[in-house]
Amino acid sequence: MRMKETSFLGLDNFDNPAFEASPSPSTSTTVDVEMNAILPISPSEPALEASNNLSKKPLAVSVRNAYKSYHKGTPVLDNLSMSVPTGCIYSLLGSSGCGKSTLLSCCVGIGNLNQGEILMYGHQPGTKESGVPGRRVGYMPQELSLYNELKIREAFNFYGRIYGMTSEQVEESTKFLIEFLDLPPERRRIGTLSGGQKRRVSFAIALIHCPQLLILDEPTVGVDPLLRENIWNYLVRLVNTDGTTVIITTHYIEEARQSNLIGIMRRGRLLEEKSPQVLLDEYDVTLLEDIVLSLCRMDLEEKKKGKGGAGVVDVQKQINTTVQINSETKKKNVFQTFPDENEGENNNSPARLRKHSTLNRQDFPVDQQTSFFQKAAAVLIKNFIVMMRNIGFLAFIFFIPALQMVLISLAIGSDPKGLNVGVVNQEECDFEGEGWREILNDCPLSKDQGGTESLSCFYLAALPTETFHLINEKSEADALTRVENGYTYGFIHFPSNFTLNVECRVSGPTLGGCDDNPLAVKLGSKISYSLDLSSKPIGQTMKRMFIETYLKTMSKVNTNCNSSIIANILYELTADQPYNFRPPIYGKDDMSFKDFLAPSVLLALLFFFPLCSSGVTYIAEKKSGTLDRALVAGIGTTEFMGGYLLIQVVILLGQTGISFLILSLVFNLEIVGSVILALTLTVLVGISGMSAGFLIAVFCSDEFQAVLLAMGTFFPNVLLAGVIWPPEGMVKALQYVSYFLPCTWACESMRSIVSRGWGIMHRDVWPGFLSTLAWTVVYWILTVVVHRIKHKM
């Protein structure tokens, strides 16, 4: 025989308009549970009367034909209907994984159904009228969902602020909850508490604002029996005196006797929804556990048989077996029914403790909303405390971009040093002898003037000692072997009579001693370089240095030889070329690659670090459940992220200031234009990076994924945005791609400010600001939209 699913309280008719608003669960679909032997016995009269009273109350929560599956897999909620009247304790029971937490998360609005409807006080969660999320509900998720860095009092303050409580109200509530739940002192940091203590703090947070609706996912796990008893007594009292509605899940089945209604779930369906007594009467058992245990057994058996849908096993048979086992092992109900709260109050009785707190629901009217600024301030203060608790990490975060800049400045852009270069000099010059560099003060062309008469010696002496380490070679063959063996980066060759040939070339054969063959003179006056150019930066440095030194040498010859005729001609011929570089309009003659790199790398770093930090922090909040909890408490996406944004901006200001200070003081980066403009652009780029981090975080469920994604975007951004090489050097197609990257315009703008001194109105400057702002807006819109879609809020 097929049995109708859950008839609410066992009754089919409801006079209450709230029930009429939605289809009666009694008319909902049937479950495929074969109840061969079940012939429910009529419940006792008092049980039925209690059920009748409940059915007259309006519904706090109404779920109709809920269907949900994760990733289009097996349904977690399968056509489930549930009705929770106001002012009652509703216990959701069922085996592990049957969908209890999923159902609760959909009720509070952090999960969403694929089909069906949930109404909270007659309205969909997420609407203002439902009051959920918001101060109407106190939610305790299954995970602890606590900020380990906060002290107990600070955690209470955080949620108190979200609910719009005054500090006196929070104080009063805190005092009561600490005493009632036997919590450690309020100054204890949550991270140092035991698992059970943390769970109690989590429970206390749900209670702090005396909510109208309490949704508690396994609040009594890890709590000792005495305290469990107190908690249940307290819940009963809340229901009886304040009219609070409580939905609770528990695996301590017998606890649920204290509830007014029990919903038994199995595989995403609600099999029963009745008062405990009605259930016990109907199934003719003494323990609720017997009913649930048998359902769990059925699950296990079906899993073994590989069955998918709801059971086809004989429930009554299962229950009978369970009862047999239970009666052998447990002669007595281990979980005593709690004493009435008014009977014999002991010192720890919640009824007595409750008298310490004068707070009540009227202090927090549901229709009064906490303002945006109050909520954002709550997040901001919480973030600030968390940040200050990790002071070492904070210092690291402050200095990390500056440290990276120091590394980059030390490692990139400077000329290579200590390069081994061989010298094959067939002219006389003992350049390894002592004091040979002093010849730089000589005139190499005239012995009369005390010169060496060796232009080669003069040239070698002028080569920068920091860059080159010269090694005397006997022959070109030896020098070549050393290059081939990797000892030297090349060698310089001077032919014999190099100086004479140079003079002959300048003054002609009249000088005397010159070769008659002009070609021989020409060849004899040439310096030859044989170089290892496999390393472009080293090869280019060597070439540049050799030519620059040659030009300098000739200029020195001219000066040192008192502008003798030959020296003059020599200088005219070699050093003074028919072109002229006037002083640079922007930049400097001796500008290094570092000067090009520093401003743009700083921007790239200050985009990347906030991106990672905001992304990872936000994901950590998501994973720990604190984000969901804050959302249920009434924090909106914008308020939550706004609170983060402000704190990140403070960090960003620190990072930017330190980086600029180090760059200009230690590495002499000269900012020609407005420093304020450069700083503003950097901070804007950082905010843009942070916003990109939030966007990444809404897509990723794991920090590792987020960091991988961030790194994946970092390199294209650095490579294509003109950070280390100007876009003009890229192939045309990539240049177009480059214009659509978040840092390209900003980098160009930054260079124009730093090296050219241009202002905001310049056509190369304002696009950097505009594109950064535009990207930030795009990130925020996408983040909020995706977040809302995911949470359906």
Ligand SMILES: Nc1ncnc2c1ncn2[C@@H]1O[C@H](COP(=O)(O)OP(=O)(O)OP(=O)(O)O)[C@@H](O)[C@H]1O
């Ligand atoms: N985010 C998720 N993605 C995929 N599957 C999920 C997700 N959350 C829950 N589930 C699956 O949905 C099913 C129901 O999970 P749920 O947490 O609602 O069960 P439960 O009844 O609360 O279990 P328990 O009593 O052990 O807490 C489980 O099979 C679980 O693996």
